[in-house]
Amino acid sequence: MSISREAFLRPIAVPVEVVQVPELGGTVKVKGMTARGRSEFEKQMQTANGKPSKSRQAEVRERLIVASCVDDAGNLIFTDDDVAAIGNQSAAIVERIVNVAMRLCGMTTSDVEEIAKNYEPTVADS
Numbered sequence: 328m329s330i331s332r333e334a335f336l337r338p339i340a341v342p343v344e345v346v347q348v349p350e351l352g353g354t355v356k357v358k359g360m361t362a363r364g365r366s367e368f369e370k371q372m373q374t375a376n377g378k379p380s381k382s383r384q385a386e387v388r389e390r391l392i393v394a395s396c397v398d399d400a401g402n403l404i405f406t407d408d409d410v411a412a413i414g415n416q417s418a419a420i421v422e423r424i425v426n427v428a429m430r431l432c433g434m435t436t437s438d439v440e441e442i443a444k445n446y447e448p449t450v451a452d453s
Contacts, residue, residue: 338361341360342431344427346427350420356396357395357428357431358396358431359431359433360394360431360432364394365432371383371390372390388422389411389414390407390410391439392405392421392424392425392428393405393409395424395432396428
């Protein structure tokens with residue numbers, strides 16, 4: 328059955344899922360993205376002139392956590408200032424959260440690889 332234009336343009340609630348993080352003694356809420364939110368997330372991986380930002384692409388998982396972890400009111404709990412600290416967290420914890428965020432945002436592993444594909448570590452990244 329076809330849906331109408333109006334039905335398609337009526338926004339639906341973005342999914343939220345609670346992720347267990349027993350290593351830290353609790354949970355974190357992960358929220359999916361709107362299409363606009365995902366486009367903005369992908370734009371963050373570029374410099375002002377539209378070229379890939381190698382340092383940001385290297386932090387794609389950390390930045391996905393920043394863009395998708397929310398409090399009970401739906402407000403983001405992390406900022407760009409937290410990217411480095413998230414990068415120092417256990418990879419198992421980060422991957423668990425990232426996997427849920429990717430699923431809720433409709434991202435595939437290929438999408439994340441595409442975002443990060445142009446990353447080549449430089450001396451400054453060390």
